[in-house]
Amino acid sequence: MQKPIIIAHRGASGYLPEHTIEAYQLAIDLGADFIEPDMVFTKDGHLIARHDHYLSTTTDVADRPEFADRKTTRPDHNGEDWFSEDFTLAEIKTLRAKQAMPNRNQQANGKFDIPTIAEVFALTRANGVSAKRDVALGVYPETKLPGYFKSIGLDYQPALIAELKTANWWQDQFPLFVQSFEEQILIDLKKSNPEISLIMLIEKKEQLLLEQYAKFATGIGPFKALLADSQGKSTGVIEQAHELGMQVHPWTFRSDQLPEVFASPQAEYDFFFDLGVDGVFSDFCNDAKAAKMARIARENKPTIKG
Ligand code: G3P
Ligand code: CA
Numbered sequence: 001m002q003k004p005i006i007i008a009h010r011g012a013s014g015y016l017p018e019h020t021i022e023a024y025q026l027a028i029d030l031g032a033d034f035i036e037p038d039m040v041f042t043k044d045g046h047l048i049a050r051h052d053h054y055l056s057t058t059t060d061v062a063d064r065p066e067f068a069d070r071k072t073t074r075p076d077h078n079g080e081d082w083f084s085e086d087f088t089l090a091e092i093k094t095l096r097a098k099q100a101m102p103n104r105n106q107q108a109n110g111k112f113d114i115p116t117i118a119e120v121f122a123l124t125r126a127n128g129v130s131a132k133r134d135v136a137l138g139v140y141p142e143t144k145l146p147g148y149f150k151s152i153g154l155d156y157q158p159a160l161i162a163e164l165k166t167a168n169w170w171q172d173q174f175p176l177f178v179q180s181f182e183e184q185i186l187i188d189l190k191k192s193n194p195e196i197s198l199i200m201l202i203e204k205k206e207q208l209l210l211e212q213y214a215k216f217a218t219g220i221g222p223f224k225a226l227l228a229d230s231q232g233k234s235t236g237v238i239e240q241a242h243e244l245g246m247q248v249h250p251w252t253f254r255s256d257q258l259p260e261v262f263a264s265p266q267a268e269y270d271f272f273f274d275l276g277v278d279g280v281f282s283d284f285c286n287d288a289k290a291a292k293m294a295r296i297a298r299e300n301k302p303t304i305k306g
Pocket of ligand 1: 051201
């Protein structure tokens with residue numbers, strides 16, 4: 001797969017409610033190299049695609065009187081909400097997704113259901129090499145809150161491995177990265193299945209412990225602001241990661257929340273491509289893909305010798 005890889009962050013989430021099959025399918029149609037499902041658990045141990053275990057911001061759960069008494073609190077979340085681990089998969093399947101960001105198109109609210117990771121893997125598998133794609137689609141699942149879920153008896157290590165077995169990943173591999181903000185689940189997966197590529201997510205400067213991560217990770221997924229200083233110079237993170245043999249996939253590129261210093265989405269992608277990133281997480285994967293293709297075209301342009 002030609003770098004930098006384009007990772008459709010939560011699907012084509014700039015256009016459709018995030019983490020729905022429809023948002024992933026649109027991302028695939030727009031040319032994404034990978035689709036990115038965040039994962040949480042249901043009460044009965046199924047992995048579903050949601051960014052958060054609280055459900056009110058991305059589903060219609062608050063409008064469902066039958067679930068009114070499930071509203072409760074959890075230590076990691078401010079205020080009351082409804083939480084995935086209190087719902088069976090059958091109950092989750094009665095909910096409908098909605099757009100989380102008020103500035104984005106709301107027209108698809110209430111139309112799509114909440115997919116399981118099994119469904120996301122099946123979609124990935126269905127988009128292998130074909131007349132439509134010369135490179136198989138990849139999937140880039142994130143284990144959300146692994147320490148918390150393990151503390152209530154829901155462990156990603158066996159659950160994810162079981163899903164990959166069901167998807168026949170060991171017989172016929174599709175491109176795969178597994179990511180987390182928590183080291184321990186990646187260490188557990190490295191121990192049980194060293195053949196799986198792992199990405200350590202980094203949000204803050206003080207978490208830049210690259211030599212430590214290189215022992216188990218194929219790469220890092222840093223907040224993009226950690227890669228350049230206020231003068232637009234590299235902070236050295238990319239260079240150090242590359243010296244340690246790790247890829248760098250920063251997040252999150254959003255054409256509708258462009259940092260002031262960039263005149264266009266393409267200018268932002270070009271800046272990070274020039275810094276040397278190996279991939280980008282984008283809500284608008286068509287813009288990321290266009291910037292990538294323009295760069296490839298520039299690099300392949302024949303030079304006229306005098
Ligand atoms: O997983 C990379 C990036 O998605 C991390 O941010 O909060 O959108 O999962 P988040
Ligand atoms: Ca994520």
